Amino acid sequence: xxxxxxxxxxxxxxxxxxxxxxxxxxxxxxxxxxxxxxxxxxxxxxxxxxxxxxxxxxxxxxxxxxxxxxxxxxxxxxxxxxxxxxxxxxxxxxxxxxxxxxxxxxxxxxxxxxxxxxxxxxxxxxxxxxxxxxxxxxxxxxxxxxxxxxxxxxxxxxxxxxxxxxxxxxxxxxxxxxxxxxxxxxxxxxxxxxxxxxxxxxxxxxxxxxxxxxxxxxxxxxxxxxxxxxxxxxxxxxxxx
Amino acid sequence: xxxxxxxxxxxxxxxxxxxxxxxxxxxxxxxxxxxxxxxxxxxxxxxxxxxxxxxxxxxxxxxxxxxxxxxxxxxxxxxxxxxxxxxxxxxxxxxxxxxxxxxxxxxxxxxxxxxxxxxxxxxxxxxxxxxxxxxxxxxxxxxxxxxxxxxxxxxxxxxxxxxxxxxxxxxxxxxxxxxxxxxxxxxxxxxxxxxxxxxxxxxxxxxxxxxxxxxxxxxxxxxxxxxxxxxxxxxxxxxxx
Amino acid sequence: xxxxxxxxxxxxxxxxxxxxxxxxxxxxxxxxxxxxxxxxxxxxxxxxxxxxxxxxxxxxxxxxxxxxxxxxxxxxxxxxxxxxxxxxxxxxxxxxxxxxxxxxxxxxxxxxxxxxxxxxxxxxxxxxxxxxxxxxxxxxxxxxxxxxxxxxxxxxxxxxxxxxxxxxxxxxxxxxxxxxxxxxxxxxxxxxxxxxxxxxxxxxxxxxxxxxxxxxxxxxxxxxxxxxxxxxxxxxxxxxx
Amino acid sequence: xxxxxxxxxxxxxxxxxxxxxxxxxxxxxxxxxxxxxxxxxxxxxxxxxxxxxxxxxxxxxxxxxxxxxxxxxxxxxxxxxxxxxxxxxxxxxxxxxxxxxxxxxxxxxxxxxxxxxxxxxxxxxxxxxxxxxxxxxxxxxxxxxxxxxxxxxxxxxxxxxxxxxxxxxxxxxxxxxxxxxxxxxxxxxxxxxxxxxxxxxxxxxxxxxxxxxxxxxxxxxxxxxxxxxxxxxxxxxxxxx
Numbered sequence: 001x002x003x004x005x006x007x008x009x010x011x012x013x014x015x016x017x018x019x020x021x022x023x024x025x026x027x028x029x030x031x032x033x034x035x036x037x038x039x040x041x042x043x044x045x046x047x048x049x050x051x052x053x054x055x056x057x058x059x060x061x062x063x064x065x066x067x068x069x070x071x072x073x074x075x076x077x078x079x080x081x082x083x084x085x086x087x088x089x090x091x092x093x094x095x096x097x098x099x100x101x102x103x104x105x106x107x108x109x110x111x112x113x114x115x116x117x118x119x120x121x122x123x124x125x126x127x128x129x130x131x132x133x134x135x136x137x138x139x140x141x142x143x144x145x146x147x148x149x150x151x152x153x154x155x156x157x158x159x160x161x162x163x164x165x166x167x168x169x170x171x172x173x174x175x176x177x178x179x180x181x182x183x184x185x186x187x188x189x190x191x192x193x194x195x196x197x198x199x200x201x202x203x204x205x206x207x208x209x210x211x212x213x214x215x216x217x218x219x220x221x222x223x224x225x226x227x228x229x230x231x232x233x234x235x236x237x238x239x240x241x
Numbered sequence: 242x243x244x245x246x247x248x249x250x251x252x253x254x255x256x257x258x259x260x261x262x263x264x265x266x267x268x269x270x271x272x273x274x275x276x277x278x279x280x281x282x283x284x285x286x287x288x289x290x291x292x293x294x295x296x297x298x299x300x301x302x303x304x305x306x307x308x309x310x311x312x313x314x315x316x317x318x319x320x321x322x323x324x325x326x327x328x329x330x331x332x333x334x335x336x337x338x339x340x341x342x343x344x345x346x347x348x349x350x351x352x353x354x355x356x357x358x359x360x361x362x363x364x365x366x367x368x369x370x371x372x373x374x375x376x377x378x379x380x381x382x383x384x385x386x387x388x389x390x391x392x393x394x395x396x397x398x399x400x401x402x403x404x405x406x407x408x409x410x411x412x413x414x415x416x417x418x419x420x421x422x423x424x425x426x427x428x429x430x431x432x433x434x435x436x437x438x439x440x441x442x443x444x445x446x447x448x449x450x451x452x453x454x455x456x457x458x459x460x461x462x463x464x465x466x467x468x469x470x471x472x473x474x475x476x477x478x479x480x481x482x
Numbered sequence: 483x484x485x486x487x488x489x490x491x492x493x494x495x496x497x498x499x500x501x502x503x504x505x506x507x508x509x510x511x512x513x514x515x516x517x518x519x520x521x522x523x524x525x526x527x528x529x530x531x532x533x534x535x536x537x538x539x540x541x542x543x544x545x546x547x548x549x550x551x552x553x554x555x556x557x558x559x560x561x562x563x564x565x566x567x568x569x570x571x572x573x574x575x576x577x578x579x580x581x582x583x584x585x586x587x588x589x590x591x592x593x594x595x596x597x598x599x600x601x602x603x604x605x606x607x608x609x610x611x612x613x614x615x616x617x618x619x620x621x622x623x624x625x626x627x628x629x630x631x632x633x634x635x636x637x638x639x640x641x642x643x644x645x646x647x648x649x650x651x652x653x654x655x656x657x658x659x660x661x662x663x664x665x666x667x668x669x670x671x672x673x674x675x676x677x678x679x680x681x682x683x684x685x686x687x688x689x690x691x692x693x694x695x696x697x698x699x700x701x702x703x704x705x706x707x708x709x710x711x712x713x714x715x716x717x718x719x720x721x722x723x
Numbered sequence: 724x725x726x727x728x729x730x731x732x733x734x735x736x737x738x739x740x741x742x743x744x745x746x747x748x749x750x751x752x753x754x755x756x757x758x759x760x761x762x763x764x765x766x767x768x769x770x771x772x773x774x775x776x777x778x779x780x781x782x783x784x785x786x787x788x789x790x791x792x793x794x795x796x797x798x799x800x801x802x803x804x805x806x807x808x809x810x811x812x813x814x815x816x817x818x819x820x821x822x823x824x825x826x827x828x829x830x831x832x833x834x835x836x837x838x839x840x841x842x843x844x845x846x847x848x849x850x851x852x853x854x855x856x857x858x859x860x861x862x863x864x865x866x867x868x869x870x871x872x873x874x875x876x877x878x879x880x881x882x883x884x885x886x887x888x889x890x891x892x893x894x895x896x897x898x899x900x901x902x903x904x905x906x907x908x909x910x911x912x913x914x915x916x917x918x919x920x921x922x923x924x925x926x927x928x929x930x931x932x933x934x935x936x937x938x939x940x941x942x943x944x945x946x947x948x949x950x951x952x953x954x955x956x957x958x959x960x961x962x963x964x
Contacts, residue, residue, distance in 0.1 A: 051420075430675075590810065663779070696933050
């Protein structure tokens, strides 16, 4: 996959070696991209330049089709940092939603298996994974609460963005490698408290629940100040087997 | 490297295949660890069990020797998520400090080169990198402001935790791959504003400065409430070439 | 002044003993309100009931005509609490803006003198003060930076919501009673730092700059969570003579 | 009451017209203070100067003897601003605790009646009220949950800092003047949610629950930054009859 950046910052995702990409700035012959170095420029049939960039996780986040409020980068980042996701990891994720977290994890980990019980969401997530060109992210349509008992594992990390995360805590403990981390995301307080309780009862240690806030700095002619908006936020619980 | 977890949660870092590890719970023969599966248990000469765990980034964060206030996981996570650090990346980092960010990046990226002008800090960071067993993190004792002009790059990302980050902005732009990200961390407001201005003047786009907050949820018998402490915080500026 | 509350929560400000109030729910004879107890009900000529309530500061805040972003109750409350505004106080205020802070202070203090250099804003603020029925709040059209040198005082408190608050710091010190408080409000960081420096140089003690945040709790069917919006915010500096 | 400020910022509370005050800086004859203007200076028998200041609410906050974690000025200020406490108000308060909120309200309102079920706390609060010289604040040792049914009212505002605030909601509604405000303070989330539900069921309108944060700006030689500490915080629910 390649990110084509035209003048004015307009961006297109495309598959190098694919067919033709039709844009407002003319047709780009994607076959020509094969073998080009990142940062090279290619022209459309109208002579308009497109720079070929290596797509990165924030591009996937921006261009993925969303079926609900996605987990935000600040929360994804906290999950990555507190669980220590790395390239040798096999990660179990549920519920996929648009696949934002699964894709992010997939850009780092060896393998991500993600469960989504809503078929429409699962299909959309599969397309998002394709868009990101990630062959190591497997979206499965199914209910993690039923499936987790049959999974063999072991997984290095389990990430849950589920209303019923509490009911998956014991299963998550079972499939985790000793020393592996569980991360749950709960938009609501009641759910966070219930999930946390289940996590503690499942035998996890080092249980910690955090709220990650992010405030943008507004820089204007009159001066600088913190923004009055904060992103969509949830309670993240991190725990270790 | 292996993390040995004894009863009561006590933890030790050790090198599998190394010599003997002397602990309060007896001597552990590290040679026996070779070839053992993660999660296996080994006994000290006193018969005390130690579980052999795969060490993860949060372990390095906890066990590294610090020469100053380290960047916190919430900020490290935001930098990883907003720059999209991934296993094919080559990253330029400065100033190293204790090496916390460099080590975290090293657990994900292909290669991290990090500059520290203080020799004592650089030596400590080298030990921390060794502790983490990361052969892909190269700590260089030197001044990034002088060196960045000579570096060839290209780098997929540049991360700067420097008082003088503003003076490194143009150099960072030059060594970055098109589409690559710069992330700077500034503890003070004045420094953040100055750095941001230099970043904008250096030609970067998508410049965004954020403050990432983290509040722990205190769970007690009487109820649940947000903690009254927030972690050490700085201004993170993310920008793209 | 009386607050008339009709069915469905609709509210009207009126002057007890005044003429007739025309509403969608009929005409109310305000003369009948004279001598009635708070909480009594009066009917319009269409037989619709209106409850006569004692208006309170939040009503003034809600019903005042605004000429710009007003200071928010959370910030007004912090200023009141940290300066200890009380009924024996004479307060100097500038710039008035819509008069939100002056009116709030006027509901508590003996006397408030407030300066606004923009004539249109001053006239609007005068109307807002009238609406609140506060005879003890005097809106003066004029430049506090010129006037503060001629004011005799002493004032128990001085409150400044001015871009040039730094230039009024020395004058504020002079007109304050020993033990009296200064409170400044600066929307921008640069302005807050400059103002604070001037306040320290003017001889004030116990100087403290704070940011007051407010997060609403969203209570819904699915659960409870902190809102993703925070109110308009500034830097408040409190100092004592 | 008078606040005597000696060199170096040392402060003493005393009663003007009282007996002698013994200090490290000599004995001050309090009789001499009678009739002196605020800001006058009086000398101890050792010739050390003391400036006689009018005490203000923040002085009471600082000098009151605490029997637990007190409500903080940021929260007190928000309660004052959102309920519009003013000099014609009669306020019902419970539980008193150290009396911090009752004293603050007493510096503004006509009358404050406050209930504390713990006798030791009630006695300490009475002393704090005396220290503040507030004849209009009446501390009653008793259980508000039992007493509120017998109270006649009406009150302009009711403020509750009680674990069982939910059980006092209906009573608070009954004793409030129409248009009057209830403010509750709950340190814990569960308690806040329960209290809020009871408030809505009691017939209140305009119910709003907020968390008020306060971050100090640290100003140092190296620059300016938000503090890493935030004050003790609770959930404030404001509602109107």
